[in-house]
Structure formats: C-alpha cells, structure tokens
Amino acid sequence: MRITVFGATGGIGGHVVRQALDAGHKVTAVVRTSSAFELEHPSLEVVRVPGLDAAEPLREAIDGSAAVISGVGPRGRKDGPVASRSTKSILTAMEAAGVRRFVAVSAAPLGPVPPDESFLNRRVLLPLINAFAADVYADLRVMEADIRNSATDWTILRPPKLNNKDLTGRYRTMVGGTVTRGYLISRADVAHLMLAVLDDQSTVAQPVGVAY
Template sequence: MRITVFGATGGIGGHVVRQALDAGHKVTAVVRTASAFELEHPSLEVVRVPGLDAAETLREAVDGSTAVISGVGPRGRKDGPVASRSTQSILGAMEATGVRRFVAVSAAPLGPIPADEGFLNRRLLYPAINAFAADVYADLRVMEADIRASVTDWTIVRPPKLTNKPLTGRYRTVVGGTVPRSYSLSRADAAHLMLAVLDDPATVGQPIGVGY
C-alpha cells in the first residue's frame, strides 16, 4: 500500500511514517520546505511543499496513493485554524487525483459524552476542557464538517490527551462514539489506530473514539 502522510514531522505523523514503513508500506511524507526531516528509507519519498494551504501544490504528493493520513493539527491555541485550512487543501488534492481513502486525527471532546460517563466528568471535566481550548475545537469542528461533506472514504480518529509514551497496541475504541473514562493516549498508539483502520470497511464514514 502506498500511503501519503501529512504532518509527517509532527508527533502523530512521525509515528505513522515509521510504523507504516515497518509494516512494509511505501510512504510519501509531506513536509514543509523549512522543516527538518532526516529519516531515510528505501520505501520513503519526501515531498517538500511551501505550505498546506493550496491544493495544487499537494497533488503530486497524493497522486497514485492508496490512502492519505493526516496528523495535521494545531500545536497551541494561538496557531489559528491550521487543521481546517490544511484539510481543505488535502481534500481538494484528493478529489483532483481520485484518491478516496482518508484518515484524519481530531480530538475526543468533539465526540458525544458517553451515557455511562461519571457525573464529575460530565458536569465539570468535559465543559472545562471545551472552554479552555474553544478555538482549537472550533477549528476541528470545521475540519470534521468538511471531511464529512467530502467525496472521500473517510475515518476520523478522536483521541483524548496525547502523550509521548511508547506504542502498546492496546487501547479501547468506540466506532461512532467516545471511550468512557479515558484520559490519555500515546501518539504512537494514535498512529497505530490510524493505520489499522485503513483496511477496515466498518470504519468508513465514521468517527472513532479511542483511549486507554
């Protein structure tokens, strides 16, 4: 499988690239021109672009791929609508080149609150998180709406707080929902799930909650 990875220099994207190569896939890593990216591998192609805000410049990286994975997202509340703007361009490039399978990372607070979630989490934790990062989640909501409206065979992965802990391959998932009482997930495990869903037709057109 040939996989194009956006956000390849980021925490999740970097893990996606390495895990995909380890699994025997061919990978096209899309990185900004000024970004440092030193990984070398016989099955890795690196495409450098000035930015992710124009679909025309991304077509070469997407053309011929089996699937596209995006780990692009804001790194802080002051980054602006990074996720939605980049995703609009990625979707445009995919439509122009006929690539259908798309997996993108979002965030757990955009999912529904589980019916069996604890009272304190329902009344205090979830509202506090949404209020603290309101701009970030507004950007992700626009991103998710654009993905849902696209012609792609999409899957949206919604992890909780991300950590730099190692890959375990052991986590809980809820297709179309949110994992109850889940507070963290390693970036390596988020990448693992994003690769795992590529061949799972049950995840097409679905958001997936994930967490420990």
C-alpha cells in the same frame, strides 16, 4: 500499500511514517520546506511543499497513493485554524488525484458524551477543556464538517489527551462514539490505529473514539 502522510514532522504523523515503513508500506511524507526531516528509508519519499494552504502543490504527493493519513493539527491555541485550512486543501487535492481513503485525527471533546460517563468527566473536566481550548475545537469542528461533506471514504479518530509514551497496540475504541472514561493515549498508539483502520470497512464514514 502506498500511503501519503501529512503532518509527517508532528508527533502523530512521525509515528505514522515510521510504523507504516516498519509494516512494509511505501510512504510519501509531506513536509514543509522550512521543516527538518532527516528520516531515510528505501520505501520513503519526501515531498517538500511551502505550506498546506493550496491544493495544487499537494496533488503530486497524493498521486498514486491508495490512502492519505493526516496528523495535521494546531500545536497550540494561538496557531489559528490550521486543521481546517490544511484539510480543505488536502481534500481538494485528493479529489483531483482520484484518491478516496482518508484518515484524519481530531479530538475526543468533539464526540458525544457517553451516557455512562463519569460525573467528573461529564460535569467538570469536559466543560473546562472545551472552554480552555474553544478556538482549537471550533477549528476541528469545521475540519470534521468538511471531511464529512467530502467525497472521500473517511475515518476521523478522536483521541483524548495525548502523551509521548511508547507504542502498546492495546487501547479501547468506539466506532461512532466516545470511549467511556477515556483520559489518555499515546501519540504512537493513535498512529497505530490510524494505520489499522485503513482496511477496516466498518470505520468508513465514521468517527472513532480511542483511549486506554
């Protein structure tokens, strides 16, 4: 399968690129012209763009792909509406290229609170997290709304707090919901799931919660 990966220099996107190549996929990695990207592989094409704010430069990277994966997101609270702005351009480019399968990463606090969630998570941690990163989650809500309203066959992954530990391939998922007492997951395992759901029809037009 040929896959176009946005956010290829980021923590999740970088893992997606490497894992996809290891699995035998052909990968087009979209990176900013100002970003360093040194990975080389016979099945890897690197497309450099000035930014992700305009759709037309992105279409070339998407043409001929079977799916698009986006690990694009803010690196911090002061980055502004990175996710929604970039995703809008990606969706427009996908429509122009006639590519439908789209997998993007969001965040667990945007999902529903499970009825059996712990008191600590429900009453203390989640309200604190939502208040602390209100701008980030507002951006992600706009992004999710645009994805849901698009013509793509989309899946949105909602992980909790991310870390840089190794790939395990072992985690819990909840299609359409949030993993109960899910506090952590590695970026490598989020990337693993992003690739795993590409051929899983049960995840189309669904958010998917994921955590250890």
